[in-house]
Amino acid sequence: MKTVEDDDNELIAAIQRGRKTAMKTLVERYKRKAYYLALGMVGNSDEAYEISQEAFIRVYRSAKGFDLTHRFFPWFYSIISNLCKDTLARRESRESREVDIEESEFLLVDKENPETKMIKEEETKNLRKALLKLDFDEREIIMLKHFRDMPYDDIASLLKIPKGTVMSRLYYARKKLAKVFNEIR
Amino acid sequence: MKSGEDKYRIMLSGYIDNELTPEDKMELERHLSACQDCRRELEAFNKLKEVTGAMRYADIPEYVWENYWKGIYRRVELGLGWLLLSIGVIIILGFGLCALVQKFLLNPQEPFLLRIGVAAGGLGLIILLVSLIRERLFAYNRDRYKEIRR
Numbered sequence: 001m002k003t004v005e006d007d008d009n010e011l012i013a014a015i016q017r018g019r020k021t022a023m024k025t026l027v028e029r030y031k032r033k034a035y036y037l038a039l040g041m042v043g044n045s046d047e048a049y050e051i052s053q054e055a056f057i058r059v060y061r062s063a064k065g066f067d068l069t070h071r072f073f074p075w076f077y078s079i080i081s082n083l084c085k086d087t088l089a090r091r092e093s094r095e096s097r098e099v100d101i102e103e104s105e106f107l108l109v110d111k112e113n114p115e116t117k118m119i120k121e122e123e124t125k126n127l128r129k130a131l132l133k134l135d136f137d138e139r140e141i142i143m144l145k146h147f148r149d150m151p152y153d154d155i156a157s158l159l160k161i162p163k164g165t166v167m168s169r170l171y172y173a174r175k176k177l178a179k180v181f182n183e184i185r
Numbered sequence: 186m187k188s189g190e191d192k193y194r195i196m197l198s199g200y201i202d203n204e205l206t207p208e209d210k211m212e213l214e215r216h217l218s219a220c221q222d223c224r225r226e227l228e229a230f231n232k233l234k235e236v237t238g239a240m241r242y243a244d245i246p247e248y249v250w251e252n253y254w255k256g257i258y259r260r261v262e263l264g265l266g267w268l269l270l271s272i273g274v275i276i277i278l279g280f281g282l283c284a285l286v287q288k289f290l291l292n293p294q295e296p297f298l299l300r301i302g303v304a305a306g307g308l309g310l311i312i313l314l315v316s317l318i319r320e321r322l323f324a325y326n327r328d329r330y331k332e333i334r335r
Binding site: 024027028031032035036039040045049053054056057060123124127142145146147151152167168170171174175177178181182 | 236237239
């Protein structure tokens with residue numbers, strides 16, 4: 001049976017043959033995922049949008065060199081992740097980290113439960129600040145598990161680390177997040 | 186090697202994510218019944234999961250998604266435009282430089298002092314450019330983030 005990965009690689013093969021429509025299909029398939037992944041890592045919607053588009057442009061430019069025996073998504077993810085690291089490094093060099101934390105707007109409370117809205121809004125704000133105080137690797141794994149709900153096997157394949165490392169990295173990231181979150185509250 | 190306590194603490198993550206084997210789960214539950222610190226940590230993790238579970242990513246307007254592909258297409262087009270422009274400018278400048286050397290700097294009919302002046306100005310410009318490039322490369326070598334890329 002054909003899988004999504006097979007489909008992705010067929011699209012890459014078509015891009016390698018110069019089919020522009022294949023690129024468009026790939027963009028339509030992954031644009032939201034790329035944006036939300038970047039958003040979780042950089043915490044700013046404008047930058048996340050820019051990063052996601054740049055990631056597709058890099059896929060387009062280097063598609064010819066892509067080995068079709070590999071899976072597309074881990075490669076695409078590593079492009080997004082590197083672009084996010086670049087963005088955060090640039091931001092730190094501008095020494096505007098605090099400003100970005102305040103302006104960050106990447107999470108919203110589910111408003112289904114209006115009576116707890118005020119408490120939740122405060123909690124959201126605190127969690128947002130706490131998340132941005134984590135190191136990149138910590139925030140990345142929290143984002144993949146808590147906000148993308150990915151199984152450990154998928155995270156391991158994406159980050160190219162053993163499943164046991166996923167569990168331990170998640171433990172230390174959660175421990176730090178819980179600590180920072182409680183300090184802020 | 187991890188101590189027994191560390192092993193159980195790390196397993197807490199697998200426990201709340203339902204990623205432990207049935208044997209590991211039973212072993213951890215036995216440990217939890219006897220360890221208050223681990224129970225407290227498990228509670229903190231469950232609380233964290235509850236808080237993050239109540240949140241979702243902020244949506245962006247649908248029209249932004251509708252124009253997404255056009256944005257990429259425009260950026261690729263712009264990139265190609267800049268590339269072609271750069272190639273063109275480099276060729277024209279190279280050609281101009283050759284013509285300048287052959288027809289002006291090496292032409293004995295032109296005033297000697299003027300040729301020296303133009304040569305000195307050109308050389309100065311090249312030194313400035315090389316210096317700028319070197320400075321950029323130096324800054325790159327000191328970039329503490331380039332090592333952390335996977």
